[in-house]
Amino acid sequence: MSILRVYKLYFSPNRKYVKALKNLLGFVPGNLSLYRLAFRHKSVAQNVKKGVKNSNERLEFLGDAVLGSIVAEVLFKLYPYEDEGFLTELRSKIVSRVNLNQLARKLGFDKLIEYDSRMVGSTRQGSLLGDAFEALVGAVYLDKGYDFTRNFLVNHIIKSHIDIHQLEKTETNFKSKLIEWCQRHGKDITFELTENQEGESNKLFTVRALVDGEVLGTGKEFNKKNAEKLAAEKTCEALGI
Template identity: 45%
Template sequence: MVWRILKIPKSKTVHDQKLIRAIQNIAGFTPSNLALYKLATVHSSVAKETEQGFKESNERLEYLGDAILGAAVADFLFKKFPFKPEGFLTEIRSRIVNREALNQLAKKIGVANIVQFDNKNAHLQQVILGNTLEAIVGAIYLDKGYLRTRKFVIDKLIAPNYDLEELVNSNSNFKSKIIEWAQREGKEVKFEIVDVKKAKNHKEFTAQVVVDSQAMGTGYGNSKKKAEQDAAFKTCELLNLLTA
């Protein structure tokens, strides 16, 4: 008699179960390929190096997710506003997917509970949540396909978290707010890039708003423009300009 050796599926760890529940809460479905979501939550600061010398972090998934998220939002806005020009659509998409908005959204839906990073680096938490959300979008795309990803973006990210009417009518150019305030108050304002960190696939900029030689808000982003807008947003908070 020939005995067939059956492979017994490895039971999921406590961490796996926690991640599955988190993805169910965030995305509304059970992941088919859990490994993708595991990778999506690993920041480069704690990534382990493979035998080939490659660090397994979420940076590649973040790159993919950034593109897929932008496409899904563009698709949604194109159909939502059929008579609006390209400039309008680009501006509203930017307000939805800018770094500060994604960081706040990721925090709200629970991404902070599953991201793995070097918590000795104090400012990382402020900049990686949005990146991790993009990586999760990339994981969903590879796991479930574009249509399911688009549904996730619309039903789980945009619909419950954005008031489109308010978004259309609001001024989210925080840098302009600071400049206008400084002109009214007779203040001198500068936007300075004070640090640039090079990661494997991108740069991380740190910007500082300086008002009359006094340092105000500090912001972070993967471009100078995004870092300056983040710093301007935090300065608006300090100066109580967000309702102005």
């Protein structure tokens, strides 16, 4: 163990924080201020300069991108015979807010995140944990570089906490899939509520999905959300995605 590590873990004024991070991450962090920032929610951020706040949002932006890239590579190599549609879909399940929130909760992030407790219960609290997870990835990347971050994510997080083959089987969100595909291919996607038939007791909703102005799928259901889902599913079929 290097002298610096011994100092950080046992003698520095931050030793408690360093130990908590080491337990969480499995390694001794270098630049502590990056990790503190990753766990600071905007609800407790202060202005550090004109218009600049010390919250984790910029790190979240960076971490989201780095995480996306590392997960892309993991899947690319894990599934050599699957096409890019499969890889895109599986990645979006892995990095979904729901999945990252669960993951961060399992890892005990709730003990480390600083946030305004008046937020508890509000809708904005929903993605607090997942956002902090992404910000942490950004912090590790800036502190230790890409290859270290990849090894950390693969060996410490993905192998122990994410069941990729299980996620592979969960139901697909065709709407997200369609929107993502359109984003990637520079297409315009719109869902239009075209009819709103009043039946005897239930309303029937008709939704059309338009890609670059062309109707590629229609769904009729007794609630709007399901009508949209169906329209998206049919459009995915039509596009072969």
